[in-house]
Amino acid sequence: MNALEYFNARLEATISPMDYLKLASSEPDKYFLIDVRNGPDHVKTLTIKDAHIIPQQELQDRLNEIPKDKEIIVYCWDVWCNTAAKVASFLLERGYKVKELTGGIAAWKEMNFPVSDLTKNNNISDSCKC
Template sequence: MNALDYFNARLEATVSPMDYLRLAQVEPERYFLIDVRNGPEHVRSLTIKDAYIIPQQELQERLHEIPKDKEIIVYCWDVWCNTAAKVAAFLLERGYKVKELTGGIAAWKEMDFPVSNSLNVNPSDNCGC
């Protein structure tokens, strides 16, 4: 693989936080963002706003929750974490269209983009109506 092929493949498989934010604002119904980080809930309580939380370790049992008609964007901790890449490969093998959010939650927070804290959410506030 030459350098051009490498960079084209990288661009095909990833999306930057800035690009994802812009794209999701224009066509929010096109994307399905998943936080795939593993670990105790208290250390992963801060998530990207509107992300679905499906840890990698639960993916097999929760695959039915992921729509096949949307572009799936997965993220994990940061550039050193490869959990999102593992999930992306798993989903691609099953026919999903997937990209990894580069830099994970760390890059998102660094850009001061919208986040949610799942520990501050009171389940009784969500009546489902």
């Protein structure tokens, strides 16, 4: 693979936070954003606004929640996390159109883009009642 093929493949497989925000704002019904992060709820209190939360470990059992007629955007923690890439591959094998959000939620938060605080929506329980 030469450099041009590499960069074209990368652009086909990923979407930047800026591009996603712009495209989803102009065509909100075209995209289905999924937070695929694994891990305990207390470390996942923030999610990208309007994201569907389907952790990678639950994906197999929740495929019926993911529409085939939309472009699926998946994200995980950061550039060092490959969970979103694993999910993208899994979904592509099943006929979905998928891209990975580059930089994950870390890049999204760094840019001060809209997030949802799940603790305020009572979607996360405080089991220690701290």
